[in-house]
Amino acid sequence: MAKILMKGNEAIGEGAVRAGCRYFFGYPITPQSELPHYLAKRMPQVGGVYLQAESEVATINMVYGAAGAGARVMTSSSGPGISLMQEGISYVVGAELPCVIVNMMRGGPGLGNIAPAQSDYFQATRGGGHGDYRMIVLAPASVQEIIDLMQDAFDLADRYRNPVMLAGDGVLGQMMEPVELGEEKEVRIPPRPWAATGRTGGEKHLINSLYIVPEDLEKHNIRLAAKFAAMEKEEQRWExxxxxxxxxxxxxxxxxxxxxxxxxxxxxxxxxxxxxxxxxxxxxxxxxxxxxxxxxxxxxxxxxxxxxxxxxxxxxxxxxxxxxxxxxxxxxxxxxxxxxxxxxxxxxxxxxxx
The missing domain is CATH 3.40.50.920 (Rossmann fold)
Incomplete structure (x- = not known):
């Protein structure tokens, strides 16, 4: 099968499209800006939606809305931008919404610089936002693996109704390598009977992470913890x-x-x-x-x-x-x-x- 040369950030975008993602909300920040730039051209070609938000805070809340309506949706950023998303990420986990979040890590702390780093490890693996929550975090090491893992990222998000993070770095985002894309196939997205798509009769679907009654929130957290335990048991991957x-x-x-x-x-x-x-x-x-x-x-x-x-x-x-x-x-x-x-x-x- 023929190979083509792709930059890592662009491969993320193409991998997402081929995984059935049709909604992308983002905001430019180096060293991942080529990803939204690529999807600004690619999404309209497949009938998808690309929107550059006014900030990373707005971005993650747009992801919340699209995911809550049943869409396959993604956002991306780097370091400081992911920090700004943390409250929204906690909301998304609390509301049990599948989505993919990409972090192409750069040097920190603070504004740091635009050079590659892996210093967002604690933020990604410990849950940078508030509350008891977890996300599966995938770590590719090549442009080909980026392509391959994007399908897994969306599938895992659906399987557990939980956001999945893909953690790369500036080197992977900027480097170019030959990749095999394979044939572009129709993606069947699993049914989303829980999605808020407009009530036309039948049961009401409410997307929410707010539980005023302490006993209710405790039950919710216990149920989420059981889901995270299943992730921990079933999804460990390594080479x-x-x-x-x-x-x-x-x-x-x-x-x-x-x-x-x-x-x-x-x-x-x-x-x-x-x-x-x-x-x-x-x-x-x-x-x-x-x-x-x-x-x-x-x-x-x-x-x-x-x-x-x-x-x-x-x-x-x-x-x-x-x-x-x-x-x-x-x-x-x-x-x-x-x-x-x-x-x-x-x-x-x-x-x-x-």
Whole structure:
């Protein structure tokens, strides 16, 4: 099958269209602006709606409305824009509305800069808004994987009636790679009997996250918690790259994982037992991937484009039975294979990575 060259941000847009998304509300912010720019042209071609909102706050509330009416809908932003959406995201989860939210991460905190980072990990995996809630968070590492995961993102959102986040970074958004799109097929969107589409008789559908009576809100939260527990049990995803017999296991996602694969390949050529676990879901974190490794792995090293936010989850996943080291760059700086390799060498020689 023929391949075409696509930029990561554009691939997100095309993947969404092919997944049946017909509504996009967004606001430009670097490094994801090519995505709304692409969909401004693409949505009208498929009978869809593109609207640039006046702010990110307005954007997420437009998503709430479209999702509540039964549409397949998406928004996207980066860092500060996702921060502005947090109240609305909590509302969307509370109202149990399926949608997809894309965050192409940039350097922070504050305005930071427009360079790539992974420092929104806590925001994505812990729920940046108020209340008890969770979202499935998918983390692609290539432009092809972006295309493939967009269909999964919308399907998972429908399955659990919950927003799903796709967490990339500025490198993935800006880079160009060859991708296979396949044939564009008609997408059958599951029925939405709960949607508020206008009452013409029969039962009333109310889209709401407000429960004034404490006992009612408690019941709602308990039911949501059961749904989140099902997500945690069923949706853990990861790639195991030569980790089964590794003495030292690298843990990285997105762009950082691409760097780590090169390090693993070099180490294997030199006879060093080094492997990689790449989380495909940042939440639920793939705890199941780590338990079999404890029989052989003596060390774990997380490599991140942040100050080490995923370290906490790796420590929990390994039950703190093994030392977990960290190597990272932040503020828009990228880890370099040679530096990661040096950290690996230091650990294998009995030292610490950093």
């Amino acid at each position: 195991d790259y030569l980790a089964a017999d590794a003495e030292l296991v690298l843990v990285a996602f997105g762009t950082a994982a691409r760097v780590c694969k090169a390090v693993v390949d070099r180490c294997r050529r030199e006879g060093k037992a080094v492997g990689l676990i790449r989380p495909l879901t940042l939440w639920p974190f793939p705890v199941k991937a780590f338990q079999p490794l404890l029989a052989t792995a003596a060390h774990f090293l997380t490599v991140e484009m942040s100050m080490g936010q995923m370290v906490e989850d790796v420590r929990l996943a390994t039950r703190e039975c093994r030392p977990v080291y960290f190597y990272g760059r932040c503020g828009g700086m990228l880890p370099v294979a040679g530096d990661v390799y040096a950290a690996v060498q230091k650990i294998l020689a009995g030292g610490e990575a950093k």
